[in-house]
Amino acid sequence: MYEKTTAIQGFPFYKYLTDDQKEMLANNSEIKTYKKGEVITGLINHCVGPFLILQGEVRAIIDDENFREITLFLLRENEIGLLSAACVLEHITFDAKFVVETDSVLVTAKSCAIKKIMEANAEVRCVIFETLTDRFSLCMTTLHGLLFTRYERRMAAFLVERYVYTGETEFDTTQEEIAKMTSSAREVAGKTIRQFAKDGIVEYSRGKIKLIDINKLKDMM
Amino acid sequence: MYEKTTAIQGFPFYKYLTDDQKEMLANNSEIKTYKKGEVITGLINHCVGPFLILQGEVRAIIDDENFREITLFLLRENEIGLLSAACVLEHITFDAKFVVETDSVLVTAKSCAIKKIMEANAEVRCVIFETLTDRFSLCMTTLHGLLFTRYERRMAAFLVERYVYTGETEFDTTQEEIAKMTSSAREVAGKTIRQFAKDGIVEYSRGKIKLIDINKLKDMM
Numbered sequence: 353m354y355e356k357t358t359a360i361q362g363f364p365f366y367k368y369l370t371d372d373q374k375e376m377l378a379n380n381s382e383i384k385t386y387k388k389g390e391v392i393t394g395l396i397n398h399c400v401g402p403f404l405i406l407q408g409e410v411r412a413i414i415d416d417e418n419f420r421e422i423t424l425f426l427l428r429e430n431e432i433g434l435l436s437a438a439c440v441l442e443h444i445t446f447d448a449k450f451v452v453e454t455d456s457v458l459v460t461a462k463s464c465a466i467k468k469i470m471e472a473n474a475e476v477r478c479v480i481f482e483t484l485t486d487r488f489s490l491c492m493t494t495l496h497g498l499l500f501t502r503y504e505r506r507m508a509a510f511l512v513e514r515y516v517y518t519g520e521t522e523f524d525t526t527q528e529e530i531a532k533m534t535s536s537a538r539e540v541a542g543k544t545i546r547q548f549a550k551d552g553i554v555e556y557s558r559g560k561i562k563l564i565d566i567n568k569l570k571d572m573m
Numbered sequence: 574m575y576e577k578t579t580a581i582q583g584f585p586f587y588k589y590l591t592d593d594q595k596e597m598l599a600n601n602s603e604i605k606t607y608k609k610g611e612v613i614t615g616l617i618n619h620c621v622g623p624f625l626i627l628q629g630e631v632r633a634i635i636d637d638e639n640f641r642e643i644t645l646f647l648l649r650e651n652e653i654g655l656l657s658a659a660c661v662l663e664h665i666t667f668d669a670k671f672v673v674e675t676d677s678v679l680v681t682a683k684s685c686a687i688k689k690i691m692e693a694n695a696e697v698r699c700v701i702f703e704t705l706t707d708r709f710s711l712c713m714t715t716l717h718g719l720l721f722t723r724y725e726r727r728m729a730a731f732l733v734e735r736y737v738y739t740g741e742t743e744f745d746t747t748q749e750e751i752a753k754m755t756s757s758a759r760e761v762a763g764k765t766i767r768q769f770a771k772d773g774i775v776e777y778s779r780g781k782i783k784l785i786d787i788n789k790l791k792d793m794m
Contacts, residue, residue: 414713416721443706446713474695481702485664488709492635492667495716500637 354383354406359459362404362430364483368475380465385457392450392458393436401463402437402480405429408456411533412487413449422498422535424448425490428517434484437463441484498535507544508572510534511554515563522562530561575604575627580680583625583651585704589696601686606678613671613679614657622684623658623701626650629677632754633708634670643719643756645669646711649738655705658684662705719756728765729793731755732775736784743783751782 360366360374360381369377383406386392392410393400409428412435415421427433427450438444470477497506510533515521531541545561548554553569555562563569581587581595581602590598604627607613613631614621630649633656636642648654648671659665691698718727731754736742752762766782769775774790776783784790 414717414720416717420721422720441706443703443710445710446717448713474699477699478695478702481699481706482664484709485662485702485705488705488712489664489666491709491713492669495720496635496637496667499635499643499716499719500641 354457354459356381356383356459359383359404359406360461362406362459363402363432363461365476365479368473368479369469370473373469373473373476376465376469377461380462381459382462383457383459386452386455388452388455390452392433392452400436401461401466403433403458403460405431405433406457406459408458409453410456410458411451411453412491413451414447415449421532422495423533424494425487426453426533432483433458434480434487436460437466441480443481444484494535503534503536503540504544504547505572506534506536507541507548508569511561511563512566512569512573515566515569521566522560524560526559575678575680577602577604577680580604580625580627581682583627583680584623584653584682586697586700589694589700590690591694594690594694594697597686597690598682601683602680603683604678604680607673607676609673609676611673613654613673621657622682622687624654624679624681626652626654627678627680629679630674631677631679632672632674633712634672635668636670642753643716644754645715646708647674647754653704654679655701655708657681658687662701664702665705715756724755724757724761725765725768726793727755727757728762728769729790732782732784733787733790733794736787736790742787743781745781747780 357378360377363377366374366377386408392403405427407429409426410433411426412424412433413421414424433450434441435444435448436450470480497509507530510530514523527542527545528538530545531538534541545554545556549556551568553563553565555564578599581598584598587595587598607629613624626648628650630647631654632647633645633654634642635645654671655662656665656669657671691701718730728751731751735744748763748766749759751766752759755762766775766777770777772789774784774786776785
């Protein structure tokens with residue numbers, strides 16, 4: 353379905369590659385499918401290199417030994433994951449993980465090849481570090497919210513974001529999934545959804561949520 | 574005391590500048606002194622551009638409208654601050670601040686000049702984004718600790734870091750300052766220090782802390 357030499361052209365640094373580097377990238381890339389729930393990489397331990405999402409959604413998280421986790425950001429089609437290449441990015445010293453959110457198809461590039469290309473090509477290096485800076489911003493915005501913002505506002509922001517992205521007012525999801533996406537406990541997510549339902553902002557029944565008053569949700573953000 | 578054309582050579586990207594760019598940087602730089610407690614920049618509003626610390630210490634924070642604040646990292650002599658240049662780094666979209674921790678001397682570079690140089694010089698751009706990625710790592714490590722680590726461990730880590738950096742086992746500081754550096758409330762910091770004192774790990778009297786058992790502190794980290 354996907355052809356590797358075409359797929360790798362989606363890497364944002366592709367246009368800066370020399371012909372030799374394009375070939376090197378192609379020879380060191382692979383198209384793989386991942387199932388929902390799979391962990392693509394434990395950053396430091398299993399360095400898979402950068403990946404580009406051809407199809408699906410991947411969630412970046414941090415967690416602790418007690419399996420509590422925080423969602424940093426969500427990557428979608430045509431976006432690249434870089435924290436999975438921490439082994440070649442010596443500037444990254446913390447341990448994040450990628451969890452496959454919906455069944456996905458990714459093209460991954462081997463770290464060793466990327467390292468070589470980065471060393472030889474300042475433009476590629478720039479694009480990679482610029483993208484990391486984008487992720488930095490996303491993470492900081494998320495964590496700022498988590499530390500300073502009331503949960504109702506974060507829940508409203510999550511529902512609006514989902515609506516804006518999909519264009520749908522109704523989607524299948526469990527309280528557990530919502531809790532994960534908003535980095536909270538299932539009980540807290542459930543309680544808030546029930547309150548939203550009581551206030552006429554959403555309708556919720558097992559595994560399905562329907563947005564009733566999107567303007568109200570936007571006001572709450 | 575400090576000479577501008579010498580001082581700017583401390584910017585990590587200096588060696589990649591052309592002669593013209595060196596001159597441009599010199600013409601757009603300024604040496605300034607800052608008093609303890611001064612806020613160097615509210616990122617989005619007052620863009621002072623990148624700075625290099627010639628003397629002193631500067632703390633990067635995020636805060637909310639209720640004046641709660643979190644210390645992201647501390648910069649010292651010869652380190653550069655970049656979040657103060659957010660206006661030219663479109664990849665940074667969150668609002669951090671720099672607070673002067675001890676009386677400081679900084680050399681600041683005007684954002685507009687840095688923007689021009691970055692556009693023309695990929696190596697400079699790389700160094701800047703690489704440095705931002707370093708900061709990313711620092712922030713994530715701090716926030717990971719804040720979200721997942723018991724306060725006693727964070728306090729121990731703070732005291733050990735201070736000891737390693739200064740080589741001193743005794744330093745002047747208030748509970749309030751310690752609370753700021755460890756992103757906690759004064760009451761919590763005070764209670765923890767009293768507990769450490771009770772356990773024979775430190776001695777504390779008004780405004781002065783003395784580390785007694787550094788190995789114990791290290792074990793706690």
